[in-house]
Amino acid sequence: MTNSMPTRGQLERALSQRIQALYRNQLGHRLGNVDCQIFDEKIAIVLENAVTQPEQLLASNGKEDLVEQIHSDISEAIQPQLRELIETTVGVPVVDLLADTKLETERTGMIAVLSDSPRVRAVNGSGAKS
Template identity: 65%
Template sequence: MTATPTRGQLERTLSQRIQALYREQLGHQPSKVTCQLFDEKLAIVLEDSITPPEQLLANSGQEELAKQVRADLSKAIEPQLRELIKEVLGVEVLDLLSDGKIDTGRTGTIAVLGATPTVRDPASTPKAKRQGEEN
């Protein structure tokens, strides 16, 4: 029997899987992916999410085209992102709202979930085991 994961474990797993998804699908890995669960909402922030071609377009004075490429890439990866979130959290994704900033290299996504994911209270885990998970 597999223990129910804590909120932190789910957030870490999602962060790692999203980073891998971007690497596999776009050939570019964000330097940091942060996921935060808020009941039926999930906030995702990607640092350094802008791909080299988008950066090249922006740097050569074609920022509007870079923004369009960013929007098209977000739309193209959305079905896989939805499926990944559903697989990790075990709940349906009702809506994904996403936007990226070329100048800062950040992308933010809010996932509206069909239910609150089931999580284990970390206080129910023995302290020694919890400390080992933090490393």
């Protein structure tokens, strides 16, 4: 059964791919790179190119406050699906999901706080939980 348990890297890659697919399917927006790092009971997620074209257009026309409100509303609306996606992928409940976006760099940073560390297969004696 140990062989069926994913490595930390496999979980991080699967999570990145599923987040990209969620944004593409739900928002019609293709993110740039999605980086995920699992740190025990926390996951750090960085979304590149997280600001949509309509949001970019509004921001370039001096409507930054409106863009921040729209982006916040979209993030709030998609958060339950993100929580479920993270929980399904890593097999651990999400206690809290924190997110913020910088319009200037078009990056969104997220921290998922988990109820426990995901179970992963150790690779080359890395000491990961199994």
